[in-house]
Amino acid sequence: MLLEEAPAEKFLPSKIEQKTDAEIDLETTAQTAEVRRRFFAPESVTLLEQFCMGSKCDPAELRELTDQVLAEWQLTQTRHTAPDGTLDYGAAVRHLLNTVRVKLRVLRKEQRQGGSREERRANLYNAAVRQMRDAIENPGHRSPDGYDGPEDQRPF
Secondary structure, three states: OHHHHOOHHHOOOOOOOOOOHHHHHHHHHHHHHHHHHHHOOHHHHHHHHHHHHHHOOOHHHHHHHHHHHHHHHHHHOOOOEOOOOOEOHHHHHHHHHHHHHHHHHHHHHHHHHOOOHHHHHHHHHHHHHHHHHHHHHOOOOOOOOOOOOOHHHOOO
């Protein structure tokens, strides 16, 4: 009964704020530029040194990964806006450092394993092609232990 008496306009926002893609791109570019400026500012040196020591990376590597993350933010239009509409620098730095940590972890894992997943897959594929080619070219040839499968799958 109460809903019937109330006009529908009362429940709808009077003006829905919609931004164009150009406006969103401009805001994102401005925010990422501000984050980069403040993140690498002289007053942030202590934070950056602590992060580098804790993550076992050098400043050049940190700068490169930071630039990658900020470029991704621009492509995905990631913004960190406070309720009052300004840049939420604290949230942006937390997000930036967490993303850089993940990228460092992936980079270190790739270094330990000898390349990226795609490189390792390509190496396995090339090894399989070589083995098949050798088997076709030398059909009667067997390995000394009688096993003709991949080297890393030898039984005991």
